[in-house]
Amino acid sequence: MRATVYRGPYKLRVEEKDIPAIEHPNDVIVRVTLAAICGSDLHLYHGLMPDTRIGHTFGHEFIGVVDQVGPSVQNLQVGDRVMVPFNIFCGTCWFCARGLYSNCHNVNPNATAVGGIYGYSHTTGGYDGGQAEYVRVPFADVGPVRIPDWMSDEDAVLLTDAVPTGYFGAQLGEIVEGDVVVVFGAGIVGLVAARSAWLMGAGRVIVVDHLEYRLQMARTWASAETFNFVEYDDIVVEMKKTTGHLGADVAIDAVGAEADGSLLQHLTGVKFKLQGGSPIALNWAIDSVRKGGTVSVVGAYGPIPNMVKFGDALNKGLTLRMNQTPVKRQWPRLFEHVRNGHLTPSELVTHRFPLEHVVEGYHVFSAKLDGCIKPLVVPGAA
Amino acid sequence: MAYTPHKPPLPETTEQLRARIPYWGVDLDPADRPSVPKLQWQEDLSGAHWGETPDQQPEKQPRERSIEHAAVTPVFGTAQPLHGLSGAIRRYAYTRYSEARVGHWLLLVLGDRVEAWGAHLRSFATLRPDNPITQTGVLAEAGAHPIRSRYGVRRTDTVHQPLDPVLVAGPWVAAATVTWLGVRRLARAVRG
Missing domain, CATH: 3.40.50.720 (NAD(P)-binding Rossmann-like Domain)
Structure with missing residues (x-):
């Protein structure tokens, strides 16, 4: 698959990587249809986050289609169009059981001071992210949800982090x-x-x-x-x-x-x-x-x-x-706000970069050129 | 001037705000706001159906962990496992220091820089060597109004943006200079 990879501070490239595998019975593999670059991705890009490894794929704001399911997955099926919160969380630890999804204790062996986040260095668990064609999504029965039919892809991807935050x-x-x-x-x-x-x-x-x-x-x-x-x-x-x-x-x-x-x-x-x-x-x-x-x-x-x-x-x-935002806990109310027009997130999208040009997207966003507020990344686009 | 018990008057009344902003106050009641209160028992455990203990992900090779954890967590990322000198530095950071110690983080940053330099050097032995021009995205400048975006618009980061190319290119220039000096000295030594 094609994926964004980190090559050191201020340096990224797009290269071929293996499609991620099911590693845990409740994993799914999602084929990414739309991703975004977050302002916090710039911290990684600039080398600010300790234990950001060469070859790491960034991206914690993404939506996609379920491509493979692990043997214990009950709530999702292959072909489901899903939005994935940027938090990786188990649902059953002390913190998740009380709604602190962003502080899950069962998903990040590298640190107790932060939960698990897709594509956000090994300090947040060492998970590759969604600025790629495919991504591994753990605890698939807990985090992701099917995107409502009425919701646009751009609103959905912005609801995975930026809007709830x-x-x-x-x-x-x-x-x-x-x-x-x-x-x-x-x-x-x-x-x-x-x-x-x-x-x-x-x-x-x-x-x-x-x-x-x-x-x-x-x-x-x-x-x-x-x-x-x-x-x-x-x-x-x-x-x-x-x-x-x-x-x-x-x-x-x-x-x-x-x-x-x-x-x-x-x-x-x-x-x-x-x-x-x-x-x-x-x-x-x-x-x-x-x-x-x-x-x-x-x-x-x-x-x-x-x-x-x-x-x-x-x-x-x-x-x-x-705190980091417990995204899924915010969703029901925010879905209402988007549906009735109280919040109109997609109006804030200023740029759309094909995955092959994600490096240019990072530079434009980082240097704040061309009126950039929110850049999206489109896998598979020419 | 003495301060009084009163808050200075707001520029608009509630009625004016409601008229100007159609969605004003729809979440005025904290009960309508999600995640309130902060700690709230989640009866459905967010869809988890494995009781209280999730399955343990197989550990195919020893996985580094914070010493503040009792053990490796049930689920973990498998991207970019530790390797080489940078891996040894990082593993030492994890095994020696808790997250509370600055040494933990500084060693991880050191591991990052050591790995980056090793990766750059190794890339020169491949068909796709690292390229600080294409990999920094600066080629996007041409189509992104670089002058109009930066000048005459009262933004403050233009003061330090010129440092970015220095930070990126500086180590490459220094390495190239050291290499060239070394090669020259070696050549002179060989010539006698």
Whole structure:
């Protein structure tokens, strides 16, 4: 099969690999019909995630058709069109039994501090991902579901991570009616978080980024006020000024490890890998929220320690809430929101790359060229 | 100016927000939000039908694991098993240090770099050597409005983007220089 493979920091290529095999009785093999590149894939691409091995296939956002089933699989059949949550989870460990699917304890021997994720290094279990023609899907009776007939492929693939994660970011903020919500990052996760904040009754939604084309989308698609932090000497002071010097009720970090805004943090966190990413957005969230407020973190960071302003968080009495999203737990409500038009994810797709050109897709997305917000990867396309 | 018990007024009333944003407040009630409360017993175990213990995936070769785990988990990835010097470094990181120790992660990063260099060198003995031009995707620049996307649009990452080619090409240039100097010295030594 054709598959994206990692060749070292900033380097990928597409090559022939063996079609994955059934390794466990509850595995299925899925023929991928559509995948996406996630902002967190850029952390791998840039060499930020420890134990990312040469030959690894990235991709944790994908949908496809069941091609082979293991002997204990009961809920899926060959030919089923399925969407697969980015979390690999068993359903029966202490965490899964209580709904913490993203924290499953039975799928990642390499670490206890993170669950299992497709195509996301050996630190998350060593599973090849879906930017390929085929992918192994463990615990097939637990994770994947058949895609509803009414749902488009593009909406379905965005529901495997980006949309649930954006919504989850707003949800972790525990928004109450009239809250002022500041979202750092106007990528797809931040845009969905901003729109979801309205769903939860926010009184004001502000989005901060430095990419004007993304802020434009925040104004139109997410109906938000926007601030381009490049225009201000200190974005935290601006957030204080615009909230009567109180601070926002809720701040959401929808950026994670690749954040810009402080050259020192970016160089140490991203370029030279001395931190588990650059926590600029997180520090801005901590300093922009009011005392007693809530900071929600859905931007992804690596396991190496970061320079986070924890003293401010303590002294302000903040509630810090965060997790990888338990995608399947979010789905029933999000399916309703997509079906009735409250969320329209596919409007955020800006680029579609054939699998053979996935390397170009990574570069365009990483360098933020050509108005790129969300690139998809299409196996089998010319 | 003294701060008061009141929150500054919002720019729009609830009625105005409802009129402007048709989906405003549809999940106002936390009961409508998924994953609330965080810990909630899942009666159906999400479709699992194997009681409380899933089958164990066969371990075809010794699988590295975090020492914070009691044993290798019932399911695990089999992609890219450990091999060679990088594999020895990584295995040491797993067996010696828990995830709580920075040494664990730094050794894994070292293993990553050692493996990458070995892979680059081995690729030169194949029909498809590594190519920092095609593998970085920079050829996409031509069709992606590289100037218009970067300049005159008040974005801040253009300050450090020029470092990317240095980070990618720097080690290649350094290796080529060292190789050339070595070959030259060897040639001079052979000539006497």
